[in-house]
Amino acid sequence: MKAELAVVRSGALTTVQDRGRRGHAHLGVPRSGALDAPAMNLANRLLGNAPDAAVLETTLTGCALRPDHGVTVVVGGAPCPVTVDGRPAAWGVPVRVPAGAVLNVGAVTSGVRSYVAVAGGIAVEPVLGSRSADLLSGLGPAPLRDGDVLPLGTPARQPALPAGAPWPAPPTELTLPLRLGPRADWFASAALHTLTSATYRVSQHSNRIGLRTEGPSLARVSAGELPSEGMVLGAVQVPPDGRPVVFLHDHPTTGGYPVIGVVAEAALAVAAQAAAGTPVRFTLG
Amino acid sequence: MTESPSAEVRPAGRRALLVELPDDERTGAFHAELLRRRAAGTLPPVEEIVPGARTVLLDGVTDPEELARRIAGWDLPSHAADDGAMVDIPVRYDGPDLAHVAALWGIGADEVATRHSSYTYRVAFCGFAPGFGYLTGLPAELHVPRRDTPRTRVPAGAVALAGPYSAVYPRSTPGGWQLIGTMPDPAPLWDLTREEPALLTPGTRVRFVPQDRTP
Numbered sequence: 052m053k054a055e056l057a058v059v060r061s062g063a064l065t066t067v068q069d070r071g072r073r074g075h076a077h078l079g080v081p082r083s084g085a086l087d088a089p090a091m092n093l094a095n096r097l098l099g100n101a102p103d104a105a106v107l108e109t110t111l112t113g114c115a116l117r118p119d120h121g122v123t124v125v126v127g128g129a130p131c132p133v134t135v136d137g138r139p140a141a142w143g144v145p146v147r148v149p150a151g152a153v154l155n156v157g158a159v160t161s162g163v164r165s166y167v168a169v170a171g172g173i174a175v176e177p178v179l180g181s182r183s184a185d186l187l188s189g190l191g192p193a194p195l196r197d198g199d200v201l202p203l204g205t206p207a208r209q210p211a212l213p214a215g216a217p218w219p220a221p222p223t224e225l226t227l228p229l230r231l232g233p234r235a236d237w238f239a240s241a242a243l244h245t246l247t248s249a250t251y252r253v254s255q256h257s258n259r260i261g262l263r264t265e266g267p268s269l270a271r272v273s274a275g276e277l278p279s280e281g282m283v284l285g286a287v288q289v290p291p292d293g294r295p296v297v298f299l300h301d302h303p304t305t306g307g308y309p310v311i312g313v314v315a316e317a318a319l320a321v322a323a324q325a326a327a328g329t330p331v332r333f334t335l336g
Numbered sequence: 337m338t339e340s341p342s343a344e345v346r347p348a349g350r351r352a353l354l355v356e357l358p359d360d361e362r363t364g365a366f367h368a369e370l371l372r373r374r375a376a377g378t379l380p381p382v383e384e385i386v387p388g389a390r391t392v393l394l395d396g397v398t399d400p401e402e403l404a405r406r407i408a409g410w411d412l413p414s415h416a417a418d419d420g421a422m423v424d425i426p427v428r429y430d431g432p433d434l435a436h437v438a439a440l441w442g443i444g445a446d447e448v449a450t451r452h453s454s455y456t457y458r459v460a461f462c463g464f465a466p467g468f469g470y471l472t473g474l475p476a477e478l479h480v481p482r483r484d485t486p487r488t489r490v491p492a493g494a495v496a497l498a499g500p501y502s503a504v505y506p507r508s509t510p511g512g513w514q515l516i517g518t519m520p521d522p523a524p525l526w527d528l529t530r531e532e533p534a535l536l537t538p539g540t541r542v543r544f545v546p547q548d549r550t551p
Contacts, residue, residue: 073383073384073396074383074384075466076384076386076393076395077384077385077386077387077461077462077537077538078462078466078467078533078534078537079462079463079464079465079466079467079468079534080466178528179528179533188465188466190466230347230349230350231347232346232347232348232349232354233346233347233348233354234346278388278389278390278391279388279389279461279463279470280354280388280389280390280391280393281354281384281386281387281388281391281392281393281395281461282393283348283349283351283352283393283395285349286348286349303463303464304386304462304463305386305388305461305462305463305464306463310348313347313348313349313350313352314349315349315350316350316351
C-alpha cells in the first residue's frame with residue numbers, strides 16, 4: 052500500500068512545488084515551481100530524493116501533516132520550530148515521523164517560505180510535466196486544505212547528502228542585481244537613477260506572482276500603451292502606479308507594462324524569503 | 337542593441353532576448369522562421385519562444401549576445417507564410433454585446449455574424465490564461481474598445497473582441513472584452529489529455545463558422 056500524508060493544518064498557503072513547467076510559455080502557461088529552489092533542492096538532497104521530487108512550500112504560518120506510514124522528512128528554507136507529536140524536532144536535517152504522528156511545521160521565525168520534503172516526494176499527478184501548483188492559472192494541485200490527503204512516492208535508494216550543509220539565512224535587506232532592458236527607454240533617466248539609488252521595501256501584497264515593492268514612483272517618458280510582449284522570470288515590471296514589481300515563478304507569460312530591467316535568477320530565491328518591510332536595493336550588474 | 341532593417345534585438349536579462357518587429361505580419365513571419373530553424377536544428381537551444389503583439393521573446397538561451405548577432409544577419413520574410421494549421425471554430429452569434437458591436441460597426445446585429453466570420457484569423461500570441469489566443473485578422477475599421485466595466489465572469493466559450501483582437505475564452509474568468517458569440521463546446525480549446533493541450537497555438541489560422549442560434 053502506498054504511503055499517504057494527511058493535511059491536519061494547511062496554514063496560510065501551502066502548495067505542492069517542484070522544478071516547474073518549462074516549454075509552455077507560448078501557450079500562456081507560467082513556469083511555476085518552488086520560489087526558493089535552492090532550499091527545495093537541499094531538502095531533497097538531504098533525503099536522497101530525485102531532483103524533480105515535489106515538496107511542500109509553506110507561507111509564514113507553516114502547516115501540520117500526519118503520515119499513515121513512518122516517513123523521513125526535512126523541513127528547511129525559512130527557519131521555524133518543528134515538532135513531532137508535540138516534541139521538539141530538528142529543523143534543516145532529516146527527521147523520522149512515525150506512522151500516525153503529527154509533524155508540525157511552525158510559524159517562521161524569519162523569512163517567508165519553509166519547505167517540507169518527504170522521502171519519495173509528494174506524488175500527486177503531474178500536469179504538463181510538473182506537480183507544481185500554479186496560482187496564476189490554476190494548473191496543478193490546488194493549495195492544500197485541511198483534510199486533504201497527498202500520495203507519497205517510493206523513497207529512492209540513492210545516497211543522501213550528509214546532514215550539515217548550511218542553510219542560508221533569510222535576508223534582513225535585499226539586494227537585487229538587475230540588467231536594464233528590454234524597456235528601460237520607456238523611463239526618464241531620473242527614474243533609472245531613482246531605481247538604483249532609492250531604498251524600496253517589500254510590500255505585504257507580494258505573492259508567488261511577484262515581489263511588490265513600496266517606494267518612490269518611477270516616471271515614464273511616454274504614457275502610451277505597450278503592446279503585449281513576453282515576460283521573463285525576474286522581470287521588473289512597472290505598472291501605472293510606478294512601483295516596481297519583480298516577477299516570480301507564477302508570473303504571467305505576456306504582459307503590457309514596460310519592463311525596466313531583469314533581476315538575475317540567483318537573487319530571486321533570496322527575494323522569496325524577504326518578509327514584508329524588508330529594505331530592497333536594485334543595483335546594476 | 338542590434339539593429340537590422342526589420343528586427344531590433346533588445347536585452348532581457350542574462351538568458352533572454354526580446355526581438356521587436358515593425359508590425360504583426362513580420363512578427364508572425366519571424367516567429368514562423370524561428371520555429372522552422374528550430375525544427376531544422378539550426379537554432380541554438382532555446383527553452384521558450386514566446387510571441388507577443390510586435391515581439392518574440394527567446395528565453396532560456398545560453399549565449400544571448402551570440403544569438404542576437406546571428407539574428408541580425410538573417411534575411412527575414414516580410415509576410416507570414418499562409419501555411420499554419422487551419423482550425424474552424426463554430427460560433428453562435430448570441431453575445432450580450434452583439435448589438436453594441438453592431439452599432440460601433442454601423443451595421444445591424446444580424447449582420448455581425450456574416451461580417452466577423454468573413455475573415456481568416458491568425459493566432460498572434462497567447463496569454464492571460466492557458467490556451468487563450470489573441471487572434472489578428474479583423475480590419476482596423478472594425479476594431480472596438482474594451483468595455484468600460486469588465487465583467488466579473490465571462491463564460492467559457494465566449495467569443496469576444498477587444499482592439500485588434502478576437503478571442504475565445506477557454507475557461508470562465510473575469511473579462512473586459514466585448515462578447516459577440518458562443519462556441520457551443522469550448523472543451524477542445526484547452527484539453528490536457530491531448531499531446532498539444534491548446535487548440536489555438538501561435539501561428540494557427542482560424543475561421544469562425546456561424547451556427548444556427550437554436551442548437
